Amino acid sequence: MRDLNGGFIRRDIGGDGAEMWRAISNACHGIRGHGALAYLEEEQPWERFYSECFQGILLPHFAFIFQSSCAGNINGIISADDKLLEQLPALAAQRLSLSASAVFVARGAGRGMGLLRQLGNKRPECSFTTAFALHSTLFSLPLLQAAMAYAYLEWRMGSGVAGLMPENSEQWQQIFSRDVIASTDSIREVLAEHLTGWQKDVGFACQ
Numbered sequence: 001m002r003d004l005n006g007g008f009i010r011r012d013i014g015g016d017g018a019e020m021w022r023a024i025s026n027a028c029h030g031i032r033g034h035g036a037l038a039y040l041e042e043e044q045p046w047e048r049f050y051s052e053c054f055q056g057i058l059l060p061h062f063a064f065i066f067q068s069s070c071a072g073n074i075n076g077i078i079s080a081d082d083k084l085l086e087q088l089p090a091l092a093a094q095r096l097s098l099s100a101s102a103v104f105v106a107r108g109a110g111r112g113m114g115l116l117r118q119l120g121n122k123r124p125e126c127s128f129t130t131a132f133a134l135h136s137t138l139f140s141l142p143l144l145q146a147a148m149a150y151a152y153l154e155w156r157m158g159s160g161v162a163g164l165m166p167e168n169s170e171q172w173q174q175i176f177s178r179d180v181i182a183s184t185d186s187i188r189e190v191l192a193e194h195l196t197g198w199q200k201d202v203g204f205a206c207q
Helices: 018-028 046-071 074-087 090-107 114-122 128-138 143-158 169-175 184-195 198-202
Strands: none
Touching: 018 128, 018 143, 046 074, 046 128, 046 143, 046 184, 074 090, 074 114, 074 128, 090 114, 090 128, 114 128, 128 143, 143 184
């Protein structure tokens, strides 16, 4: 597991949001969502979704898939995805399954996308969460930035602002702040908690 101050989980060293903005731009480029993901504004406020579903269910799963990708165990990834969908309310699970195709269409045919392509072939109805986590590793995104990008997509799609994408780090700071979406520290804390023992669950240690 990488150190909390480097590797997969690293801080925005400049403090100006530029790293986060670049991560979101890279992770989301070319992905055209079909609608809301697990979060839907009409069902519950973002604050409740973030504190309960996102931090309690989606984020731990996202981290597990992200780290599991180095093992290349597609069957284990599919099994974890099944468990995720079983934990979610039926409508949220259905939306996530319908949205996964956006990741496969954007990335599944590219070079170096073997594991993502396997997932698309074997389980095209998997969750967007799983597909996006795998996709993020292919672009060498640190885990923290990848998770922030996923949180942004959940908020963006569920709030009905599908066309909104920050054009610079200043806009990113305005949108993705403690008051609007979430703080980097809160996501980092959850990741640190749930990454403990991840190698045992995956089955071997990634180098």
